[in-house]
Amino acid sequence: MLRFTLRRLLVALAVAVTVSVATFLLLHLSGDLATAIAGPEASAEQVAAVRTEYGLDRPLAVQFAAWAWRALRFDFGNSFYFRESVADLLASRLPITLTLGIIALAVALFVAIPLGVLASVKRDTWIDRLALFVSVLGQAMPSFWFGLTLILVFAVNLRWLPVSGNATWKHFVLPAVALGYYAMPAVMRLTRNGMLEVLNSDYVRTARAKGLPARTILVRHALRNAVIPVIALAAVQFGFMLGGSIVIEAVFSLQGLGQLAWESIARNDFPVVQAIVLVLAMIYIALTLAADLLNALLDPRLRR
Numbered sequence: 001m002l003r004f005t006l007r008r009l010l011v012a013l014a015v016a017v018t019v020s021v022a023t024f025l026l027l028h029l030s031g032d033l034a035t036a037i038a039g040p041e042a043s044a045e046q047v048a049a050v051r052t053e054y055g056l057d058r059p060l061a062v063q064f065a066a067w068a069w070r071a072l073r074f075d076f077g078n079s080f081y082f083r084e085s086v087a088d089l090l091a092s093r094l095p096i097t098l099t100l101g102i103i104a105l106a107v108a109l110f111v112a113i114p115l116g117v118l119a120s121v122k123r124d125t126w127i128d129r130l131a132l133f134v135s136v137l138g139q140a141m142p143s144f145w146f147g148l149t150l151i152l153v154f155a156v157n158l159r160w161l162p163v164s165g166n167a168t169w170k171h172f173v174l175p176a177v178a179l180g181y182y183a184m185p186a187v188m189r190l191t192r193n194g195m196l197e198v199l200n201s202d203y204v205r206t207a208r209a210k211g212l213p214a215r216t217i218l219v220r221h222a223l224r225n226a227v228i229p230v231i232a233l234a235a236v237q238f239g240f241m242l243g244g245s246i247v248i249e250a251v252f253s254l255q256g257l258g259q260l261a262w263e264s265i266a267r268n269d270f271p272v273v274q275a276i277v278l279v280l281a282m283i284y285i286a287l288t289l290a291a292d293l294l295n296a297l298l299d300p301r302l303r304r
């Protein structure tokens with residue numbers, strides 16, 4: 001297990017370095033940052049002064065080394081638009097996005113895993129077809145449209161939940177359902193297919209021949225093995241939720257990281273955009289690493 005963990009850590013480190021370099025280069029290759037900071041009406045002298053002030057006149061490798069060293073200390077500089085520390089901005093917005101992502105993932109798993117298990121047990125019945133229909137509908141329906149529908153039904157007509165904001169837990173219900181429903185189809189299909197494969201395996205037939213209760217076979221023998229790929233998928237989906245929450249946060253006016261990214265892109269606030277991409281990428285890498293290690297603990301065969 002130690003060798004497996006070290007190998008995964010080395011791979012994660014290599015990916016993190018690659019992402020850092022790509023994040024730095026993409027923003028610098030998108031255009032002249034000094035001109036974008038100074039504005040389209042700035043004179044050549046003003047652009048040159050901005051280039052000197054922000055160190056943009058130095059070689060690219062030197063700029064990257066300085067930026068990477070500051071990033072390791074969580075120093076991402078100051079925002080061009082908000083005029084405050086980028087780290088402080090992220091610290092105030094990230095908890096909202098994390099809360100939304102965690103609740104949305106919980107909603108997706110709470111619905112998708114039981115539905116996938118039920119669809120596999122009731123294969124080729126109306127329950128199975130209903131589960132597949134829900135799965136197809138979840139992938140075909142745009143998340144923003146589903147979010148607007150939830151607002152219209154539960155906030156405007158029924159007045160059960162608030163429309164926007166993040167003051168209380170009630171404000172996260174509708175956006176979490178909208179975001180979680182988008183991730184639910186993949187989890188449900190993977191659970192269903194995994195359960196169908198496991199239920200037809202030899203050790204499950206042996207357990208049935210021994211006379212074990214159906215619930216014990218289903219939970220302790222079948223689901224325990226079928227859920228292993230679901231763990232990896234859940235980590236990937238959680239990363240997608242954090243990175244793709246910008247639409248849901250805009251629909252429900254949640255002042256999270258996605259909304260901050262949208263505002264920063266629209267205002268050419270490069271330090272904020274750069275920090276958001278880097279932080280989300282690091283979270284995604286950490287989630288993938290944690291899923292690999294957890295899968296290896298559940299299934300020792302993966303360690304080889």
